[in-house]
Amino acid sequence: MANLKEIRTRISSVQKTKQVTAAMKMVSAAKLKKAQDAIVQIRPYADKLHEILSNLTGSLNPDDNLYGVQRKADKILLIAITSNKGLCGAFNANVIKQINVLTEGIYADQNQKGHVDVLCIGKQANEILKKTHKVIGERNSLYDDLSFENVSALAESIMAEFVEGKYDKVELVYNQFKNAGVQILTTEQFLPVQHEEEENNVQADYIFEPNKEEIVQDLIPKSLKTQFFKAMLDSFASEHGARMTAMHKATDNASDLLQDLNLTYNKARQAAITNEILEIVSGANALAQ
Incomplete structure (x- = not known):
């Protein structure tokens, strides 16, 4: 003894x-309330806008929609959204594990050729993945001011690289917020925009106002930026929920x-x-x- x-x-x-630990729990609980309010407010708008966008792409000619071009998935960009800080349970580990699953699974051939790039948002993913993967950069500073404008700038650069043909497919890997105790690991295709078939194979007949060109140039990029911003807010709220629980x-x-x-x-x-x-x-x- x-x-x-x-x-x-x-x-x-x-x-x-x-x-x-008690102090960190209280801090995370306070931050979670604000983050939860933000994701709850934007989610219905982002989901509906994404639904409209997915249906809209079926009414467009391939040449009209630069972000919906379906190419052979040879060059892949995986975006790992984690946190800058630890002490949040398996929050970061799940995202890193999913990146490994993708590079060793469906993208194994592309990874062997060196055609799979990883963009890390958050220090935790960057510190681990740079040892085993082709990490092209990190965006840790986004959490310093998580605003739509800052996230949009990153989304625009990724969309431009897709249009230029640098990447054939872009996927987001992040934790989707459900509640303070539950985070859902999500792999979501960002580009190209996926087309959802209408029920009974009936294509919707859209009336474009003011015109199709303006819709393509304005609505689709805005929807993609909103989708990216929603993923960031989901991850941010999930981080504080996971840390509070831990x-x-x-x-x-x-x-x-x-x-x-x-x-x-x-x-x-x-x-x-x-x-x-x-x-x-x-x-x-x-x-x-």
């Missing part, structure tokens, strides 16, 4: 750790550990007092003789 000093040191250490569990574990340590400390202290009493009694008996 450890001595009393060692046990007191451990109790002090666990108490300090508990204070830190810190909550860490705080509970610290409380359980403190309870066990206090019990052990009391047992050791009681044993030490008993030994001292026995020594006193034994000495007294020896003097009496």
Whole structure:
């Protein structure tokens, strides 16, 4: 059994750790509320806009829609959206694992040719994936000011590279926010825009106002930027939800550990007092003789 000093040191250490985890839980809970409100507000708009865009592409000629050109998937760009900070459970590990699954699975041939690039958003993905994959860059600063304007600038550069033919397919890998305790790992095709067939194979007859050219030039890019921004907000809210849950569990574990340590400390202290009493009694008996 450890001595009393060692046990007191451990109790002090666990108490300090508990204070830190409890504080981090409160901070994440406060940030989660704001992030959750943002994703809940934008999700219906982004989903409906994406639905319209997917149906709209079926009414366009391939030459009219630069972002819907279907090419042989030879050059792939995978965008891994993680966080800059850790201590959020399996949040980052799941995204990194999914990138490995894609590069070793459906894109294994392209990866062997060196045609799979990875763009990391967040330090956690960049630090791990740069050791094993062809990482073309990182965008950690996006989290400093997560706004539609900043995300749109990145989306525009990716869309331009697709139009130029640098990439044939672009996919987003991120955690979709469901609630504070549940994050859904999502792999979502960003480019080319996927066309959804109408029910019963009936094509919708759209009336373009003011004209088809303006719709193509304005609505489709706006929808893609909104889709990218929604993925970023999803990941941001999921990060704080995962961290709050992880810190909550860490705080509970610290409380359980403190309870066990206090019990052990009391047992050791009681044993030490008993030994001292026995020594006193034994000495007294020896003097009496």
